[in-house]
Amino acid sequence: MSAFDNRITRLFNIDCPIVQAGMVWTSGWKLASAVSNAGALGLIGSGSMYPEVLKHHIVKCKTATSKPFGVNIPLLYPDIEKHIQTVIDEGIEIIFTSAGNPKTWTSVLKQHGITVVHVVSSSMFAKKAEDAGCDAVVAEGFEAGGHNGREETTTMVLIPAVKEAVKIPVLAAGGIATGKQMLAAMILGADGVQVGSRFVCSNEASNHIKFKEAIVHSKEGDTMLCIKKVVPVRLLKNDFYETITKAEANGASKEELQNILGHGRAKKGMLEGDLTEGELEIGEVSTLIKDIKPAAEIVNEIWNDFNAAVKDPFCQDKE
Amino acid sequence: MSAFDNRITRLFNIDCPIVQAGMVWTSGWKLASAVSNAGALGLIGSGSMYPEVLKHHIVKCKTATSKPFGVNIPLLYPDIEKHIQTVIDEGIEIIFTSAGNPKTWTSVLKQHGITVVHVVSSSMFAKKAEDAGCDAVVAEGFEAGGHNGREETTTMVLIPAVKEAVKIPVLAAGGIATGKQMLAAMILGADGVQVGSRFVCSNEASNHIKFKEAIVHSKEGDTMLCIKKVVPVRLLKNDFYETITKAEANGASKEELQNILGHGRAKKGMLEGDLTEGELEIGEVSTLIKDIKPAAEIVNEIWNDFNAAVKDPFCQDKE
Numbered sequence: 001m002s003a004f005d006n007r008i009t010r011l012f013n014i015d016c017p018i019v020q021a022g023m024v025w026t027s028g029w030k031l032a033s034a035v036s037n038a039g040a041l042g043l044i045g046s047g048s049m050y051p052e053v054l055k056h057h058i059v060k061c062k063t064a065t066s067k068p069f070g071v072n073i074p075l076l077y078p079d080i081e082k083h084i085q086t087v088i089d090e091g092i093e094i095i096f097t098s099a100g101n102p103k104t105w106t107s108v109l110k111q112h113g114i115t116v117v118h119v120v121s122s123s124m125f126a127k128k129a130e131d132a133g134c135d136a137v138v139a140e141g142f143e144a145g146g147h148n149g150r151e152e153t154t155t156m157v158l159i160p161a162v163k164e165a166v167k168i169p170v171l172a173a174g175g176i177a178t179g180k181q182m183l184a185a186m187i188l189g190a191d192g193v194q195v196g197s198r199f200v201c202s203n204e205a206s207n208h209i210k211f212k213e214a215i216v217h218s219k220e221g222d223t224m225l226c227i228k229k230v231v232p233v234r235l236l237k238n239d240f241y242e243t244i245t246k247a248e249a250n251g252a253s254k255e256e257l258q259n260i261l262g263h264g265r266a267k268k269g270m271l272e273g274d275l276t277e278g279e280l281e282i283g284e285v286s287t288l289i290k291d292i293k294p295a296a297e298i299v300n301e302i303w304n305d306f307n308a309a310v311k312d313p314f315c316q317d318k319e
Numbered sequence: 320m321s322a323f324d325n326r327i328t329r330l331f332n333i334d335c336p337i338v339q340a341g342m343v344w345t346s347g348w349k350l351a352s353a354v355s356n357a358g359a360l361g362l363i364g365s366g367s368m369y370p371e372v373l374k375h376h377i378v379k380c381k382t383a384t385s386k387p388f389g390v391n392i393p394l395l396y397p398d399i400e401k402h403i404q405t406v407i408d409e410g411i412e413i414i415f416t417s418a419g420n421p422k423t424w425t426s427v428l429k430q431h432g433i434t435v436v437h438v439v440s441s442s443m444f445a446k447k448a449e450d451a452g453c454d455a456v457v458a459e460g461f462e463a464g465g466h467n468g469r470e471e472t473t474t475m476v477l478i479p480a481v482k483e484a485v486k487i488p489v490l491a492a493g494g495i496a497t498g499k500q501m502l503a504a505m506i507l508g509a510d511g512v513q514v515g516s517r518f519v520c521s522n523e524a525s526n527h528i529k530f531k532e533a534i535v536h537s538k539e540g541d542t543m544l545c546i547k548k549v550v551p552v553r554l555l556k557n558d559f560y561e562t563i564t565k566a567e568a569n570g571a572s573k574e575e576l577q578n579i580l581g582h583g584r585a586k587k588g589m590l591e592g593d594l595t596e597g598e599l600e601i602g603e604v605s606t607l608i609k610d611i612k613p614a615a616e617i618v619n620e621i622w623n624d625f626n627a628a629v630k631d632p633f634c635q636d637k638e
Contacts, residue, residue, distance in 0.1 A: 006633070122539050142461065143473040151540030154462040154473040156494030156503065157603045161539055175475030184475065184503035187632050220441050220480055221470030229568070249548070251570030284476045310632065313506050314325070 007169040008192035011115060011135060012094060013068050015039030016303045017192025018182070019138075019171055020199045020295070022072025022096055023146065024048035024281070025270040029057040030204040033064035034295035039303075042295075043096055047074040048267065051082035058090045068094060070115075075100020088112050099147060102132040119173070119194075121149025121158070123165035130166045137166060138194045141174030145197050145283035148225060148232045155185060163189030177285040179305025183313070195302070197283040202295040208273030209292075211280060218286045229254045230261065236280035240265065326488040327511035330434060330454060331413060332387050334358030335622045336511025337501070338457075338490055339518045339614070341391025341415055342465065343367035343600070344589040348376040349523040350614055352383035357618035362415055366393040367586065370401035377409045387413060389434075394419020407431050418466060421451040438492070438513075440468025440477070442484035449485045456485060457513045460493030464516050464602035467544060467551045474504060482508030496604040498624025502632070514621065516602040521614040527592030528611075530599060537605045548573045549580065555599035559584065 008017035020027065020035040022043035032042030044061060046054045054071070061069055071092050073083050076099045084105060087095060095109055098119035109116050110133055118129035119138040126137045139162040141155030142148060153161070155174040162170050169192070172185035177198035185193050199205060201212045218236060225234045226245055229252075235241060244260050252260075261279075269278020327336035339346065339354040341362035351361030363380060365373045373390070380388055390411050392402050395418045403424060406414060414428055417438035428435050429452055437448035438457040445456045458481040460474030461467060472480070474493040481489050488511070491504035496517035504512050518524060520531050533555060544553045545564055548571075554560060563579050571579075580598075588597020 124539070141473065141475065143476055152543065153539050153603055153606075154460065154475065154494055156460065156474045156500060157462055157606065158539075160497065160499065161606055175473055178479065180479065180506055180508070181475060183632070184506045187499055187503045187506065187628055189499070220443070220472050220477075224471065249570065251568065284472055287472075287476065288479055309506055313502070313629065313632075 006191055008136070008171065011169060012041045012070075014041050016299070016306075017171075017186075018299060018302060019043065019096075019192065019194040021173065021194050021196035022046065022070070023196055023200065024266055026200055026205045026207045027072070028206045029061035029064060030206065031199060031202060031295055032057075032069045033061045034202070034204045035199065035299060036065045036067040036069040038296035038299035039067075040299045041094070042069045043094075044069070044071045046071055046083050047077060048271075051079055051086055054083060055086050055090065058086070058092065062090075070094030070096055072096040072098060073105075074098050075102070075105065080105070084108065087114070096138065098138075102129045102134055106132045106134055117171070120162070122151050122153060123158075123161040125149075126162045126166045126170070130168050134168065136169040136171060136191075137162065138171045138173050139190070140194075141172070142225065143234075143284040144174035145200075145223070145234050145286075146281040148234055150228070150232060152225070156188065159185060159188035159190050174283065175285050177288055177302075179302045179307070180309045181285075182302055182306045183309045197285050198289060198298055198302070199295060200282060201289050201292045202298055203292060204295045207270045210273035210275055211270050212292050214275055214280065215282055215286045215289055216291060218282075218289075220287045223282055223284050223286060227257060227261065230257050233279070233281060234283060236282050236286070238269075238278070238280060239276045240269075240279060325510055327455070327490065330488060331360045331389075333360050335618070335625075336490075336505075337618060337621060338362065338415075338511065338513040340492065340513050340515035341365070341389070342515055342519065343585055345519055345524045345526045346391070347525045348380035348383060349525065350518060350521060351376075351388045352380045353521070353523045353614035354518065354618060355384045355386040355388040357615035358386075358622075359618045360413070361388045361614075362413075363388070363390045365390055365402050366396060367590075370398055370405055373402060374405050374409065377405070377411065381409075389413030389415055391415040391417060393417050394421070394424065399424070403427065406433070415457065417457075421448045421453055425451045425453055436490070439481070441470050441472060442477075442480045444468075445481045445485045445489075449487050453487065455488040455490060455510075456481065457490045457492050458509070459513075460491075461544065462553075462603040463493035464519075464542070464553050464605075465600040467553055469547070469551060471544070475507065478504060478507035478509050493602065494604050496607055496621075498621045498626070499628045500604070501621055501625045502628045514617075516604050517608060517617055517621070518614060519601060520608050520611045521617055522611060523614045526589045529592035529594055530589050531611050533594055533599065534601055534605045534608055535610060537601075537608075539606045542601055542603050542605060546576060546580065549576050552598070552600060553602060555601050555605070557588075557597070557599060558595045559588075559598060
């Protein structure tokens with residue numbers, strides 16, 4: 001891997017400024033260690049793990065890689081104290097937090113020498129993360145999969161806005177699965193990228209093979225940000241999507257929508273492979289994902305494509 | 320202006336691959352000629368013009384510039400035959416069509432030697448435009464102002480998808496107001512860009528000064544794609560937006576929404592400056608627009624910023 005040196009590679013002590021998103025039902029030790037071994041930063045996604053399961057994944061990840069890796073913790077996780085204690089006990093050095101207020105836990109983590117990165121969807125939240133002491137932010141555009149912001153700002157607009165708002169490094173997320181998209185995001189002002197959807201279609205991702213195949217076959221317009229009255233989430237359209245969207249269009253209340261949503265939808269869809277009634281969280285970029293392959297190949301492909309684009313940015317114009 | 324040569328500059332015989340969008344109540348001969356005189360491509364927006372008004376603008380534009388300029392014609396314009404006849408009679412050499420099927424008029428225009436570009440929001444529509452004989456397409460992302468597609472694909476994902484789908488040149492639109500955004504779009508695969516919102520805040524744009532000032536003061540999240548049951552349109556939030564969005568959330572029918580919308584909302588907002596009850600069509604990028612200035616300065620600023628970014632793509636990393 002060709003050398004690259006910037007604020008993000010130095011912050012995490014990695015070879016290329018690519019971070020694999022810590023996604024529910026997807027990002028276990030197998031994916032995180034494969035990504036880290038390839039020179040990028042792998043993250044364990046703790047949002048779908050019981051505390052003892054998280055501990056198990058951390059222990060396994062340590063044996064699978066000697067490279068840096070991190071853990072993503074959604075701040076609205078019910079047993080948040082236990083997750084925080086686990087990562088401190090296990091000596092985790094990099095934590096990505098999301099879905100919540102960074103004020104509460106950042107200082108606790110920083111006291112243990114942990115590098116803290118917070119995921120935001122606006123420059124206002126980016127500034128709050130900086131003020132809370134975070135070392136970097138992930139700025140996640142409207143096109144990203146899973147839970148997202150209410151302002152619907154896309155990566156093309158969000159990255160310059162966040163870059164202007166904060167001094168700490170910025171990782172761009174949302175709509176990034178190729179090296180050209182990575183370079184575009186860095187020209188917009190990002191110091192690196194967080195890639196989610198592309199790694200869902202890696203061999204090492206723990207989600208169901210049927211979900212991976214559905215992504216490979218998906219087309220433009222097959223994902224949509226919905227359930228906005230409860231919490232905006234981008235997912236692959238299916239019967240469940242049709243049901244809840246129709247209810248929303250007919251004026252269903254937040255409570256009625258929560259009843260339709262029920263519990264365990266994401267697990268049913270992403271882990272168990274129920275493509276009809278499950279919640280299938282994925283980004284718009286799924287339309288550009290054409291195959292399932294090892295995570296290391298994905299890292300190398302993005303990185304080689306990025307470097308080729310740096311050398312020849314207008315190759316699209318070879319008529 | 321530094322020389323640049325690619326498929327778009329050759330197609331239009333212009334100096335830099337920047338096109339100013341032909342926007343309703345905004346893009347008259349003053350704006351179009353100022354942009355063309357600056358080395359980019361200016362467009363007269365005929366969607367808000369009576370046939371005789373369009374003719375007047377074309378005649379004035381010809382006296383104001385010796386450089387190429389074009390006309391945008393929305394294909395759903397009620398008196399479309401008259402607009403088509405006017406541009407043929409006046410010897411217009413470049414037509415951008417939007418909001419409709421390119422099959423109907425492209426061959427007629429081509430028979431008169433006119434270069435035809437069609438605006439699309441998906442790669443499927445881009446392919447249809449290519450098949451209809453168009454010379455290029457504008458691929459317009461979700462973040463763009465005004466009328467937009469139902470698939471909500473953002474510029475970051477749309478441009479690579481459209482680039483893959485067609486052989487004709489691609490202009491990127493949506494979220495582009497700076498040279499860095501222009502370079503990002505071209506790295507994604509575009510051969511040039513169409514810029515709308517930034518030119519709304521030019522001295523020469525014919526929309527109301529109050530609307531320009533509202534854009535300058537707008538922040539992230541202040542625009543939203545809405546009225547999706549009728550036709551998706553991105554606008555600046557105001558009382559009218561709140562009324563129609565509330566009705567939509569409560570399950571209002573398409574007819575009820577059309578009644579709320581009524582007629583002349585865009586004119587009221589954009590031309591007459593009614594910021595409360597008017598429809599104020601603008602893109603997400605308005606949050607990055609900080610001033611009102613001459614169109615030529617906007618062209619030069621974008622182009623100089625673009626060239627600086629080409630020379631030093633990672634200047635954001637100067638810690």
